[in-house]
Amino acid sequence: MPAAPRSLVLHGYHFSVYTRIARLVLVEKGVPYERVEVNPFSPGVPAAYLALHPFGRVPTLVHDGFALYETGAISRYVDRAFAGPSLQPQDPRALARMDQIIGLVDSYGYWPLVRQVFVHGVFRKRTNGEHDPAELARGLVAAAKVLDALEALAAAETFLVGPALSLADLHLGAMIAYFAAAPEGAALLAGRPRLAAWWRQLRERSSLRDTDPGLPVTQA
Numbered sequence: 001m002p003a004a005p006r007s008l009v010l011h012g013y014h015f016s017v018y019t020r021i022a023r024l025v026l027v028e029k030g031v032p033y034e035r036v037e038v039n040p041f042s043p044g045v046p047a048a049y050l051a052l053h054p055f056g057r058v059p060t061l062v063h064d065g066f067a068l069y070e071t072g073a074i075s076r077y078v079d080r081a082f083a084g085p086s087l088q089p090q091d092p093r094a095l096a097r098m099d100q101i102i103g104l105v106d107s108y109g110y111w112p113l114v115r116q117v118f119v120h121g122v123f124r125k126r127t128n129g130e131h132d133p134a135e136l137a138r139g140l141v142a143a144a145k146v147l148d149a150l151e152a153l154a155a156a157e158t159f160l161v162g163p164a165l166s167l168a169d170l171h172l173g174a175m176i177a178y179f180a181a182a183p184e185g186a187a188l189l190a191g192r193p194r195l196a197a198w199w200r201q202l203r204e205r206s207s208l209r210d211t212d213p214g215l216p217v218t219q220a
């Protein structure tokens with residue numbers, strides 16, 4: 001029975017890709033929620049937050065006192081607990097593919113796509129300037145393998161695992177948005193026709209626009 005949220009709070013960081021995944025799921029489900037800003041990269045993450053998330057990462061969702069961390073668990077919980085379009089396919093193989101893509105993205109994609117290519121190719125250039133071209137180069141090599149694997153797994157349909165939007169699209173979409181903000185990342189993506197076409201469509205969804213964190217303002 002879908003729950004009606006009395007209190008639904010997402011603790012997260014404005015620029016966090018994992019926080020954006022949870023936000024995308026909430027927006028696509030049409031579930032209203034409140035946001036509490038927590039920067040996990042700043043020294044001194046509040047003790048009250050560490051009581052919710054012992055590893056001090058973001059996001060954490062708290063629904064009527066039920067606290068949940070790990071983005072995969074949050075997005076599956078939101079999909080099951082609330083009304084709105086289902087974001088998980090019924091077909092066992094499509095569902096397995098969705099889980100596989102999410103696992104692949106978490107295990108092999110996040111670091112090169114976001115923490116190496118985006119952080120060293122875009123974010124740090126605009127903020128503290130402490131970007132490392134070698135880290136960017138290593139990220140691009142690792143990212144190429146990830147994109148090749150995703151290109152091979154992606155369905156020949158509008159979305160990654162079939163004709164309907166799924167959690168896999170939102171999970172990967174949040175990361176590709178950052179990755180493609182780096183010109184080197186956009187060039188690698190353009191070389192994978194299925195993924196490139198998928199991203200061209202996905203980025204036009206209102207949920208993507210509504211959750212866009214933007215880029216940090218360039219420091220002089």
Ligand SMILES: N[C@@H](CCC(=O)N[C@@H](CS)C(=O)NCC(=O)O)C(=O)O
Nearest residue numbers: 016017018040057058059070071072
């Ligand atoms: N496995 C976690 C990963 C979350 C994660 O790594 N979040 C990043 C922000 S996008 C974070 O909190 N990083 C802080 C750090 O690395 O210290 C999840 O799925 O929620």
